[in-house]
Amino acid sequence: MQVIVDLCVVPLGVGVSVSEYVAACQRVIEASGLGYRMHAYGTNIEGPWDAVMAVVKACHERVHAMGAPRITTTLKLGTRTDREQSMDDKVASVETRLRSSAPGAAEA
Template sequence: MGLPKPSVGPEIAEVQRVLEKSGLEYKLHGYGTNLEGPWDDVVRVIGECHQAVHALGCQRIATDIRIGTRTDKSITSGGNDSKVKRVVDILASEKK
């Protein structure tokens, strides 16, 4: 927000660079980026993303965040990708 152009591609690319350096799992999609990891790390990296985009000259940033946590089991890997795979597998089994 606060840029003289409608495209935010360069700013999103900078966010992806920050996420790559973070070591956290992330996945860019058409309307945002999924970010996975320990709470403190995720919040810290979101702040780093804001700092990086401000450094590009963007004076105002709005970030929408949806947070999900669980205490019933530990998620060791796969996170959101495994959720998607589960649904894809269900749909595939119906076609057999």
């Protein structure tokens, strides 16, 4: 089963700045070979369910190995069985609707 997740891993007990830990997690995600897109408050990851969940676990393992005693993670996920859909497909669908409903679009 394919899945798209929105992952936000936040180490606790490591101080105010967490960018070092986020960068380490991003390296884990990149090394997985899965499709991903980092954004301001997390990362979208897409691929087979087991592979994506393995990356989530690997991120936790890496951040703990860096000394974070606790981690809180927000994970949103979605699956479809009616058809295949990628992150790019989802974004393109909304962008198409935005263009078609833009002011003046009906006049063009």
